[in-house]
Amino acid sequence: MRRLSIARSLQLALLGLTVALTAIAALGVGALYQSRQDYEDRLAEGLQLQASAGRLLAAGVVEEATLRLRRGPDGLTERRRARAAYRAANREALALAQGDAASTEAITAAAAGQQLLRLRPTSATAPLAAREPLARLSRRQTQRIADARDEAQSETRRAVIAIVSGGGLAFLVALVLIAALVAAVRRPLDDLVGASARLAGGEDDARVREDGPDELRLLARSFNQMAGDVQDAATRLRRERDRLDVTVRSLGDALVQTDADGVVVSANPRAGELVPELAVGTVLDAASAPAELAQALEGEVVVEQDETRTLAITAARLPEQGGVVWTIRDVSERARLERLKSEFVATASHELRSPLTSIKGFVELLASGEDLQPRQREFLDIVLVSTNRLVDLVNDLLDVARVEAGRLEIHRRPTALHEVVQEVTTLFGPRLATKRQRLSVDVPEDLPRAHADPARVRQILTNLLTNAHLYTQEGGAISITGRADGRSAVRFDVADDGRGMSREEIATVFDRFVRVGGEGDRTTGSGLGLSIVKSLVDLHEGRVDVESAPGVGTTFSVRLPVSSAVGTTAAARDALRGKRVLVVDDEEDVARLVAERLVDFGVQTEIARDGAGALERLRAERFDAVTLDILMPGMSGFEVMRALRADPDLARLPVVVVSVFSGREALSGEWVVSKPIDPGELADALGAAVLADRVRVLAVGRPEIRDELDRGLTALGIEHEWATSPQEATARCAQRYYEVALVDAGLPDAAQVIAGLDLRGRRLRRSVVVFGSADDEISGYARLDAEPVPISDAGAVVLGLLDAPVGSRAQDG
Structure with a gap:
């Protein structure tokens, strides 16, 4: 059976109540009207009959007077008129008294008395007999009027009682209907409220019966559908939670979660192995944290837990709860491989760069001679160019390895850009001449000095100039300009009018092993130069930008911070003149090369082939500085430095490390020059070491x-x-x-x-x-x-x- 909706039920109930009240009101009003009408009719009839009785009395009195006063024949006419008037009044009264027998009887009795008065006009009782019925008739009408009024009042009371009773009954019926409707609505709502509470309490199978009015049936159906969806979602959530729990428990990484107060609220089994001190309930503060929180939030922090275990730690904040999730990974094997790679890089660099240092250095010395035949000089130039390319390639590969390992260090000091540019462009001249390229330089000598590593600035400029040389056509133009960039930075630009680059090529220009050019482009290069430029500039806390367009050319702009210290490269080199330096290196060729490089700067050099011999000479003779190789057999360079610093007489002796050793962080801030040796870099470092004879x-x-x-x-x-x-x-x-x-x-x-x-x-x-x-x-x-x-x-x-x-x-x- 189809059920009505709540709105429809209320409409029908109100309509029925309205119809019932209208009918009751209509019947009551009709009864009141009828009672009033009957009362008015009876009142009018009584009053008319009472008036007619008066007229009948008056007619009888007139006739009585006529009978007494006009007895003779001459009064016959008057007596006849009086009798006619009385009869007319009598007929009127009888007509009005038809509905009331008592009134008719009184009128008839009055007519009989009046007839007797005609027969005996002089009788003393005859008038009384004629008048008394009329008096009775008058009293009868008064009584009839009173009875009509009483009856009307009684009818009115009955009608009012009927209206009130009917209205009350209709109201009671409406109340019963409303109560039935409320009961029909309340039970489904109570079921719905109870089911909602059970669902909120975790009973996924809570359901309600779909009955009651249409709205409640639709609501129950929607609730049951929602409860089914919640049950499905809860089932999926439990499955995901179980899967996540299994995943977290089986992770090879430790996961530790803390709340906003730093209390450990959860930790997986792996955490118990890697960091057992971070058990659930432990309060994590700055001292007990596995790493500094700020650093762990920014990126991975590597911590050596002990000699056998290295941990990589990251952290992430929980934005709503305010806690932190720590991820701790055992990277001991990775650290071991990094050490092996570093050792390999050190060994490879030693094995490659040591002979390259000797080859390059002595070829340059041979090429500087004046008694060479043209063919010999040509061959030497070819050897030197090839050696330089090989040295550049080895240097690039080693620098990339250092960048990946985070071990590429710089030693910053006040650096005059115009001097660096002059050195690089002088060395680069022959290469530009091979393609008849024009080079213009505009770097003022009074430019503020950069706070930078001169050797690395030379490397940056060399890589940019090499890039411009390779991608500029024969006869093209290349320019180097320098200027101050505000008060805190100095800038130099390397521009060319070569092939240029598209936006897509610019986006990847600083990526490793990326070379710009099409399939037919024969431009040589490893694709590492610009990547190294970007890494070096970042280490200097500077910035490198590029502007280019196809067919227009390319401009690379490098910004470096300005140095606040006073001092120049020239001052450092001037400080070397007349100084006596001990060159310590186990390879005789390299030691001789270092000595030869320092001759041009007015330095007197002596050579020691091992650490023990170097210490003996330093204690026996006077030297102003030492150049020291690290990777020496027997007594290593580290041991020599420790011995020097422990000796009160030699503790202040300036030391410059000249080595292929890649672990600069282990050199603790010493001046370092890498092999193959750059004469300018060696002179700058050695001069700075000599000048810095006081502690900082x-x-x-x-x-x-x-x-x-x-x-x-x-x-x-x-x-x-x-x-x-x-x-x-x-x-x-x-x-x-x-x-x-x-x-x-x-x-x-x-x-x-x-x-x-x-x-x-x-x-x-x-x-x-x-x-x-x-x-x-x-x-x-x-x-x-x-x-x-x-x-x-x-x-x-x-x-x-x-x-x-x-x-x-x-x-x-």
């Missing part, structure tokens, strides 16, 4: 004591730089190399300053000196694990570090 000092303290410390250090001739916060000290250490740090014990965060120091100066023994002002309570700084020295003695302690072992008041770095 970083003072970290409160502003109010700066003047006092500055006066003491300046009086002793100690150059130093100043920082006032842990952040500033860390930033300065990242920019420059320091051997000694003076830390104010009165700083609130002195311990944080010491923890963040990264002293990378050329000495292998670096020191942190903690000092206090005269107003400080020195004994209150035991937390720094050092006994602070008075501020007045800080300069003397620094000078003592130059020639004496580090004392008890300083911490070895």
Whole structure:
């Protein structure tokens, strides 16, 4: 049976109630109207009959008077008129009294009395007999009017009672219908509410019966469909959760989740193996975290857990909960392979670059002679060009390997761009001449010096110039321009009018092993040069841009930071003149080549073939500096440096490492020149080492004591730089190399300053000196694990570090 909707049921109920109330009201109103009409009819009839009785009385009185006063024949006419009037009045009264027998009887009795009065006009009782029925008739009409009024009132009361009773009954019926409708709606709604609560409580099989009004049946059907969808989704979610749980548990990586308060809330079984200290419930703080959170959020952080295990750690924040998910991977095998690769790169570079160094160096020396025949010079030029190409290829491959391993280091110092450009363009002249290419240079000598590694800037410029040479046609034009780029950067552009590049080619121009050109393009090259340029510029915290269009040419723009230090390359090279340098290398050819390279700079050289012999000569003779190979048999270069720094008489001796060793991070900030040897780079490094005969000092303290410390250090001739916060000290250490740090014990965060120091100066023994002002309570700084020295003695302690072992008041770095 089809059920009605709630709206339809309410409409029908209201319509029925309206019809019932209308009918009751109509019947009641009709009954009231009829009662009123009957009352008015009876009232009118009574009043008319009462009036007719009066007229009948008057007619009888007139006739009685006529009978008494006009007895003779001459009164016959008047008596007849009086009798006619009475009879007319009697007929009228009888007509009006037809519906009431009592009134008719009274009228008839009055007529009889009037007849008696005619027969005996002088009788004393006859008038009374004629008048008394009329009085009774009048009283009868008064009674009839009163009865009609009473009956009308009674009818009105009955009609009102009937209306009220009918309306009340209809209202009760409506209430019953509404109650039945509410009951019909309530039960499905109660079922729906209960099923919703069960569904919210996790009962996926909660359902409701689809009955009741149409709306509720549709609602129940929708709910059942939704509950089915929820059950399906919950089933899928459970399956996915189980699958994810199995996946997480079987992962080879450790997963650790912490909440917003740093409490470990979950950890997979692998975490128990790699980091058992991070158990569920453990509070993770800065000290117990597997790595620094900020670094782990930015990218992978590699941590050596012990000698046998290396971990790679990343972190990701949970945005809504505020917690962190740590991913910890065992990369011990990868680290081992990286070490093997580094060892291979070191071995390969040694085996390749050592003979190349000798070949290239001596070919250049032969080519510089004046007694060569043209054919000999031609052959030497061919050998030199091929050797340079091979050296460039080996250098590129080794640099790419260092970039991949994150071990490509730079040693920045004030660098004059015009000098670097002059060196590169001088060496590049013969190559440009082979294609009759024109080179224009516009780099002012007063250009601000860049804070850069001169050797790497030469490499950047050489790679860009090589690229322009290769992709510019014969007779083309190449230009190098330099200018200041604001106050904080210096810029140089290498432009050509060659084939140019499309947008697609520009997008991949800095990718490795990518060479621009079509299938028929015979341009040579490894496709590594521009990739290395990009890596080197990034290491200098600079930027390289390219602008190009097909058929127009290409312009590469390099921006490097400006150096705030004073000093020039010329000053470094001038400092070498007259200096005596010991060249230490186990390969005689390379040692002789280094010595020959230094002759042009006015340097007197001596050669030592091993580390032990070098130490003997250094202790027996006076030298101004040492060039040292690292990979030597017997006593290695590392051991020689440690011996030098431990010897009070030799601790200040400048050392420049000249080696193919690729692990520059192990050289702890020493000056390094890679093989094959670039004469300019060697001279720059050696000159800088000779000039830097004093330790570099970083003072970290409160502003109010700066003047006092500055006066003491300046009086002793100690150059130093100043920082006032842990952040500033860390930033300065990242920019420059320091051997000694003076830390104010009165700083609130002195311990944080010491923890963040990264002293990378050329000495292998670096020191942190903690000092206090005269107003400080020195004994209150035991937390720094050092006994602070008075501020007045800080300069003397620094000078003592130059020639004496580090004392008890300083911490070895």
